[in-house]
Amino acid sequence: MPSDHKTGLRWSNWNLLLILPLFMLVTPWFNQDEPRLFGLPFFYWYQFVFVPLGVLCVGLVYVKTKDEPVVTGKPDKLGVDDLDEGAN
């Protein structure tokens, strides 16, 4: 069944940036009171810093992958060609 092999995935290494914000979940790195910033314990302001960081990561991926070909006309095989799996 060839249709099962054509996953039509497109990959850009920029997408790896999307993993970065997930490091916010490693609580032992920031579960502490000091140093405080504007009176906020480290636990809180550290997580606030991830808001702009997340925006930066997603924004970079958006800008850098903007030129990827999108399907406009009839079905093209571009996505499939990028992927070795669908070698048919």
Next chain:
Amino acid sequence: MQWTELIVFSALFLLVTVMGFVAAKWQKGDTLEHLDEWGLGGRKFGSWITWFLVGGDLYTAYTFVAVPALMFGAGATGFFALPYTVILYPLVFLPLVRMWSVSRVHGYVTPADFVKGRYGSHWLALLIAITGIVATMPYIALQLVGLEAVLRSMGLNGSGILGHLPLFIAFVILALYTYQSGLRAPALIAFVKDILIYIVILVAIVYLPSKFGGWGEIFNDAQAKFDATPAKTDGILLNSNNQLQYATLALGSALALFIYPHSLTGILASRGRNVIKRNMVALPAYSLVLGLLALLGYVAISAGTKPIVNQATGRPDTNTIVPELFGANFPSWFAGIAFAAIGIGALVPAAIMSIAAANLWTRNVYKEYLKKNATPAEEAKQAKLASLVVKFGAVAFIVFVDPQFSIDLQLIGGVMILQTLPAVAIALYTRWFHVYGLVAGWIAGMGYGMWLLYGIGNPAIGKAHFAGSALPLGKLSIFGWHPFGESAMTIYVGIVALAVNLLVAVIVTLIAKRAKWFNGTDQTDPSDYHVDEDSPRVKPIAAH
């Protein structure tokens, strides 16, 4: 009765009511008698409208009152809302555009439509649709909890059935304009809601801390309060037992959010892939607001705010913390604006959720089983009626059943909706899973998840079952075997259930492939997942 607040609140409520009815004519298509129009606003919302609509949809009134209430009561664990809404966008950035494209090519209106197209199985689609409806219903009811918290703070705190009358009136009005205008109503109202929210939060966050001695003082007050309580799980920092719960709850909630039908409704209503991508960059502005708002829970501790007693249930309602804080520390007219922001903030998501549930009912139950040859106009009619039923169901729930029950159900709903992740989200990338595997995984994850939730009690509040989503690892058993011994470390139930779901799905898929069972017909083509708005392949909007 607080008249100034009430008058400001009513004036703003009147404004959005008018907007709700006028919305039917806003960016009008050829007809409203089609789900593309009524249920998805014509599938043509641009970046700004989508930002307000999805922002208004995801960051609900309930979130705005419940998260600070959680911080007020338990401390740092309530702050999971920030990591949740930060990791959310990088996680869904890629899958959402695929979902948009494939839905645009085939005219899918609901996630269950996609599942049916992908696997050719209306039974799997039915399973997804029912999960979606059941998980969304209590979410709508919770919006009412948020709205009621505000109404009671303004003095409309009657007892008995009569005490719910203001809520009932507000919801009848909402039901009527949603019936008439469809998704355009919440889209237009969301502008008012979000602007009010931003103004209120910015003022609150600048003004209130200085009034109570600055953030340093506020955090010290909070720490002092938590030190004085006998509970070991509270505090302004996490402890060694609840860190895993904090991280997994944030992750599980983020994975769940965009498979909720109402979130996808907002995404599918947008014009194109770039609109969605830009929004994934811009929506965290709301996360920032939510994080700041969460801290108001601590401000309320410093301010000595007391939750008011709900006359209908006779118990103090911690959800009134933020409204009470605003009421006591702002001039009446500004408190009125703040109350309106929260109140209108309940209407937007409630409308979108009821539309999403109505779409599911119409597309995946009514058209699939009850009236196969329904015309688009009949579908639209059915969806409008269903949206009324859903909303009145939610009101009845709040009025006749203890609101606590809705809160429990919403907790369960999050675990439930996560079980549709393999069929809805993973299927966007691969058809490796066999349809039997997906069904078996759903049953296993759902069953195990419900069983675990049932077993979580909290003696402190006198609840033996469904008292929370934090599962002590020591209680985790596999047919009586306890892999983690007596560990008191907690984890989010939804993640455990999802792991079981995936494991079963993999095993059954392997068996099904070995046995060469038929895996349904895929209606979609790999290139469908990359189609953009200017392609001739997109399905004409509201076509018959």
